[in-house]
Amino acid sequence: MNKKMWMSLVLMFVIVGSGQRPVEAAAEDTAEALLARIDDTLFPENVTFDWEMTSKRADGTEKVYRVTTYKRGRQDARSEFTFPPVEKGRVMLRKGDQMWMAMPTTKKPIKLSPRQSLMGGDFDNTDVMRLNLLDDYSVRFTDSSDPSQVVLDLKARDRSQSYDRMVFYIDRASSMPIRQELYTLSGKKIKELTYSEPKVFAGHKRPSVLRMQNLLTGKSHTTMRILDLQPGKTLPANKFTVDAITQ
Amino acid sequence: MSPLIILAVLVVTGPVLAYAQEATMSVTDDTAAVGTGVDDADAPQPESIPSWRDDWRVRGYLWSEGRYMDFAGDSLGQLVASRMPERQAYFEGNLDLRWSPQETVAANLDASALYLTDTGARLWLRESNVEANPGDWRFVLGKSRVTYSLSAGLSPADLLNPPRDPAQPEIQAEGAWMALAQMARDNWAVSAIFSPQVKSDTDGLPQFARAEAADFRAVLRGYVNLWDTDLNLMLYWLNAPQNTGCCQAYALSTARVIGRFELHGEATVARYDALGLLGSAQALAVPTDMSASGLPPAAAARLAGLATEAPQRPAAQDWQVLGLLGGRYMSDSNQMALLEYYYNSAGLTVADRQSVARMIWMLQSTQRAYPDLDLASRMDAAGLRNRDGVLGRHLLVASWTWAELRDYYTPRLVWQQSLDDGSFMAFAALDARLADPVLLTLGAAVPVGAMDTEFGMTGLDWRGFGRLTFYF
Numbered sequence: 227m228n229k230k231m232w233m234s235l236v237l238m239f240v241i242v243g244s245g246q247r248p249v250e251a252a253a254e255d256t257a258e259a260l261l262a263r264i265d266d267t268l269f270p271e272n273v274t275f276d277w278e279m280t281s282k283r284a285d286g287t288e289k290v291y292r293v294t295t296y297k298r299g300r301q302d303a304r305s306e307f308t309f310p311p312v313e314k315g316r317v318m319l320r321k322g323d324q325m326w327m328a329m330p331t332t333k334k335p336i337k338l339s340p341r342q343s344l345m346g347g348d349f350d351n352t353d354v355m356r357l358n359l360l361d362d363y364s365v366r367f368t369d370s371s372d373p374s375q376v377v378l379d380l381k382a383r384d385r386s387q388s389y390d391r392m393v394f395y396i397d398r399a400s401s402m403p404i405r406q407e408l409y410t411l412s413g414k415k416i417k418e419l420t421y422s423e424p425k426v427f428a429g430h431k432r433p434s435v436l437r438m439q440n441l442l443t444g445k446s447h448t449t450m451r452i453l454d455l456q457p458g459k460t461l462p463a464n465k466f467t468v469d470a471i472t473q
Numbered sequence: 474m475s476p477l478i479i480l481a482v483l484v485v486t487g488p489v490l491a492y493a494q495e496a497t498m499s500v501t502d503d504t505a506a507v508g509t510g511v512d513d514a515d516a517p518q519p520e521s522i523p524s525w526r527d528d529w530r531v532r533g534y535l536w537s538e539g540r541y542m543d544f545a546g547d548s549l550g551q552l553v554a555s556r557m558p559e560r561q562a563y564f565e566g567n568l569d570l571r572w573s574p575q576e577t578v579a580a581n582l583d584a585s586a587l588y589l590t591d592t593g594a595r596l597w598l599r600e601s602n603v604e605a606n607p608g609d610w611r612f613v614l615g616k617s618r619v620t621y622s623l624s625a626g627l628s629p630a631d632l633l634n635p636p637r638d639p640a641q642p643e644i645q646a647e648g649a650w651m652a653l654a655q656m657a658r659d660n661w662a663v664s665a666i667f668s669p670q671v672k673s674d675t676d677g678l679p680q681f682a683r684a685e686a687a688d689f690r691a692v693l694r695g696y697v698n699l700w701d702t703d704l705n706l707m708l709y710w711l712n713a714p715q716n717t718g719c720c721q722a723y724a725l726s727t728a729r730v731i732g733r734f735e736l737h738g739e740a741t742v743a744r745y746d747a748l749g750l751l752g753s754a755q756a757l758a759v760p761t762d763m764s765a766s767g768l769p770p771a772a773a774a775r776l777a778g779l780a781t782e783a784p785q786r787p788a789a790q791d792w793q794v795l796g797l798l799g800g801r802y803m804s805d806s807n808q809m810a811l812l813e814y815y816y817n818s819a820g821l822t823v824a825d826r827q828s829v830a831r832m833i834w835m836l837q838s839t840q841r842a843y844p845d846l847d848l849a850s851r852m853d854a855a856g857l858r859n860r861d862g863v864l865g866r867h868l869l870v871a872s873w874t875w876a877e878l879r880d881y882y883t884p885r886l887v888w889q890q891s892l893d894d895g896s897f898m899a900f901a902a903l904d905a906r907l908a909d910p911v912l913l914t915l916g917a918a919v920p921v922g923a924m925d926t927e928f929g930m931t932g933l934d935w936r937g938f939g940r941l942t943f944y945f
Contacts, residue, residue: 272519287880290909298519301659310909311944314532315569321659324701324730330532330569333618333645336625337703337728337735339803346807346877460519462576464606467657468703469664469696472620473604473611 257365257378264378264396264403265358267432273297275427275455276308279354281347284445291345292453295355302466303355317471320355323386328471335468341388348417348438348448350388362387374398385411400424402433416442427455530571531945538563538940545924545934564588567599577606581617599647611655618648619666621694621705623728623737626870627815629795630724630739632709633668633692640900640918649690660698667691688712702729711747720747733802740796746789748819772846775839782832784825793819807876813869820866821927823894830925865927867892881906885916889928896922896929914940 255263274296282288292309307316315330318338325338340352359365363380370377380392391409396402406419417440421433436450464470540561565587573579583600602615613619622628626642634649655664670688691710696703709722722743729736768776787793799813821829840848872887883904890897902916917937922929 281880283880285879289877289880311532312906312910312912312942314944321698324698331644331646333620334622334624334628335703336801337623337730337737339730339733339735342733342803343805343807346805458520462606464609464611464657467659467662468698469611469655469657469662472618 257367258360260376260396260401261360261363261365261378261380261394263401264394265360267401268403269297269356269358270430270457271297271299272460273430273455273457274459274461276453277354278309278451278453279345279347279349279448280451281345281448282446284443289345289347293354296461296465297357298460298463298466300357300361302463303357304461304466304471305355318351318355319466319468319471320351320357321466321468322357325351325355326468326471333472335471340386348440348443348446349450352388353419353438354450359392363392368393370395375404389417402431416440425452427452428457430455430457528573530573531569533566533568533945535943535945536563536565536567536940537942538938540936540938542936543934545932558591560590562588562590569600579604579606581615597647602648609656609658611653611657613651613653613655616648616650617653618645619651619653619664620645621692621696621707621724621726622739623703623705623726624739624797624799624813625737625801625811625872626799626813627797627868628739629741629797629815629817630705630707630726632707632711632722632724632741632743633666633690657696662694662696664694664696665692666694703727709743709747711743720744722747733804735801735803736799737801738796738798740794742792742794744789745787745791745793745819748793748795768846769843772839772843775842776835779832779835782828782835784821784828787819793817795819807878809872809874809876811870811872811874813871815864815868815870817864817866817868820864821893822866826865826894826927826930827925830930833930865891865893868927877906891922891927894922894926896920896926898928898931910944912940912942912944914938914942916940 274294276292276294279291279293280288290309291307291313293305293307295303295305297303301322303320305318307313317328319326319328319335320340323340325340326335327338328335338351341350343349344351344354356362359380361383363382365378365380368377368379374397376396376398378392378394378396380394382390389408390411391413393407393409394403395405397404402424403421405421407415408417408419409415417438420437420439421435422437423433423435424431425434427434432452432455434452437447438450439447540563542559542561544559565585567583567585569583571579571581580603581600583598585597585599586594587597588594598616600616600618602613602617604611604613604617606612618634620628620631620634622631624630628634628637628642633651634645635647637643637645649668650670651666651668653664653666655662657664668690670690689710689712692707694705694707696705698704703726705724705726707724707726709724711720711722720743722741724739724741726739727737794816795818796816797813799811802810836848840846869890869892870887871890872885874883874885876883878884885900885902885904887900888897889900898918898920900916900918902914905913905915907913915938917935918933919935920928920931920933924930
């Protein structure tokens with residue numbers, strides 16, 4: 227066996243080993259490495275997932291949307307609405323920090339602010355079409371009052387982000403995210419995102435239910451439920467261009 | 474330096490700049506990859522799934538609408554609207570199909586069967602095309618809605634598609650027949666379109682221009698996304714009927730997001746005869762020969778003043794500018810406010826419009842004296858009854874929409890204000906979601922202005938509609 231093959235084997239062990247590493251080792255990670263693993267869990271680089279969003283308003287009414295999101299690499303994501311029928315054909319595209327939306331009747335790409343609310347719910351556009359956290363936020367460990375949890379303190383790298391600061395609670399044993407507190411630039415906590423019901427989708431384990439509580443409006447909240455997820459599968463690159471969203 | 478050369482330089486340099494930006498980003502990414510010991514080139518490529526996962530994509534709607542128009546009591550309004558029934562019923566069944574037997578090949582059909590009480594039933598092909606998407610390329614053959622406009626309402630940079638309904642300018646109802654070739658990368662694209670013009674259609678099937686009357690439009694377009702700004706540059710060729718001449722038009726459209734605001738603008742520069750070829754909102758063809766043939770001598774005498782009343786139009790060779798500047802704001806509660814200013818250097822001035830009003834008045838009095846004459850169709854031919862054809866020079870459009878207020882309702886207000894003569898049109902509508910696939914829409918529009926103003930000339934006191942739509 228030549229030297230290159232040995233090195234490949236060693237490298238493979240390191241990679242496989244780190245992937246299977248028990249999560250109690252999380253504390254030995256740097257904060258960046260832990261956040262990168264969270265990114266891999268929540269926002270794998272190439273993935274297709276179907277999800278359902280239910281917005282429950284303060285007056286008790288609720289609205290349901292179903293969407294398929296395709297993510298390609300670290301820069302591109304595309305979401306296509308499939309329900310309700312009146313929204314069929316609505317497409318959203320994210321490329322880096324920029325977002326567009328198109329409707330089948332208008333045939334024009336409309337530039338969107340990533341910070342605006344998605345369909346009037348409690349998630350922002352970037353919440354549901356997030357590419358990764360590590361590119362958008364600097365991160366450090368912070369004290370945890372619960373020894374079963376690791377807490378990360380995320381600070382936006384620039385003002386384009388919806389939230390200036392996030393406090394991320396992660397289960398030390400499973401490395402699964404538990405809860406996220408979201409703060410504005412003024413330091414006000416405006417939303418809280420909780421993760422639950424971890425499921426394995428085609429070998430990829432992640433929380434399947436995300437619940438965003440809007441602390442400003444009190445009773446309203448929006449739930450995002452992952453219905454299906456196919457890691458490693460996505461659309462061809464030519465579907466992630468601005469021209470392609472009107473097609 | 475001619476505008477053609479400037480545009481060609483921009484079309485070429487834009488993508489080069491964008492490519493350079495793309496390459497810089499790639500270098501940055503590569504550097505990061507080296508740091509992690511992972512080489513992008515060796516990284517596993519994602520498995521592509523078929524474009525829409527299913528071979529078939531089906532959607533559409535059934536639409537039933539009742540319309541009521543209350544004509545203005547004055548004679549001017551009656552003539553302007555004389556052929557319009559007070560009440561209309563409109564039914565439409567729409568089917569939008571996409572069949573993609575292979576990942577890179579698809580056929581699209583968007584067709585409606587519709588029935589309007591005063592015009593009867595017809596088939597309407599909104600889109601019908603085949604497309605291939607090999608790699609970065611896209612080829613389309615057939616009828617397709619391709620627009621490079623980035624505005625919300627009027628689209629002065631779109632010289633390709635059939636004109637939009639001024640009552641719903643945000644909707645591109647149908648496309649143009651075309652052959653399209655396009656190459657698109659992450660932040661730049663170039664495309665070329667050849668579009669033979671359809672002279673008429675029968676049950677939705679096109680009758681193209683005859684060979685000896687070569688009549689086409691073509692566009693070369695470059696797109697770049699630089700510094701988070703979208704920019705389209707278009708060079709149009711417009712060929713006149715009978716192949717009597719070909720002229721160019723130059724257009725651009727741009728959009729950018731700043732905070733929660735989206736700002737957009739577009740402009741077209743073209744000769745007046747080029748705008749005339751479009752037969753759309755940009756053109757106005759008030760004829761000077763309305764008093765001519767086919768009329769009894771006494772009627773012709775009454776209309777003798779038409780020629781002198783006709784407003785002075787620009788010369789065919791005069792360059793015109795159409796432009797739009799706009800902004801959009803979306804709140805967290807799903808409210809959207811939009812403001813757009815539209816400028817048309819070929820539009821009517823206040824004096825021009827007063828001339829047009831006097832022409833209509835002359836026609837009206839002649840029509841009364843000679844009821845058997847069909848002067849209304851002459852007005853149609855002149856574009857005098859067409860709202861598109863009598864746009865002024867300066868128009869401001871403001872709208873506000875609160876999407877899914879209390880989940881079930883979407884109120885919408887639109888205000889169109891003529892900055893030339895102060896007339897305006899107020900429009901209000903309410904969408905009510907009766908069930909997930911069923912939408913009830915009620916709306917009304919009220920034009921306000923004297924008879925010789927942009928909106929007073931519409932001939933209506935108000936109009937209203939009720940619509941029930943079932944989506945699938």
